[in-house]
Amino acid sequence: MNIVIICAFAVVSAVMCKTVNNDRSIALVLTLAASAVIFLKAAASMSGIIAQMRSLFFVQGGTDPEYMRILLKGLGICYITSFASGICRDSGESTLAEQTVLAGKTALLLIALPMLESLIGIVKTLLM
Structure with missing residues (x-):
């Protein structure tokens, strides 16, 4: 598990969520998807x-x-x-x-x- 890649992915996802913040449902779905990807990556290790x-x-x-x-x-x-x-x-x-x-x-x-x-x-x- 490369923590640098995971952290970079999290930061990029957070920036994307802030970009679409005017539509809370899209931001929530994006947060859930990014969280699931990070969770699965961590679980694999x-x-x-x-x-x-x-x-x-x-x-x-x-x-x-x-x-x-x-x-x-x-x-x-x-x-x-x-x-x-x-x-x-x-x-x-x-x-x-x-x-x-x-x-x-x-x-x-x-x-x-x-x-x-x-x-x-x-x-x-x-x-x-």
Whole structure:
């Protein structure tokens, strides 16, 4: 993934959106399309990151595979929430964007609870 190309694409897309700003529907569609292209480009590089994480968790770390699943789900929640709230903000719906962020934080906490339970169990074992 070449971040310079992605950033240049984002800047050009933003300038194009400002150019057609008098027609909000075209600007919104352009923003959605550019965001989708950037998201897909970033998602394509995730396979290498996931392979490295598997190596860290399983080969070197010897940890429970559930932890990696929780981490990947949390990462996905963060990306999707950020993407959705950004689109809401661009559409002028800041309240909806904030509610989306709140829902994302709640979902993140919910999937992290098993990890927290495990951590509390380890601390209890160490203290006894």
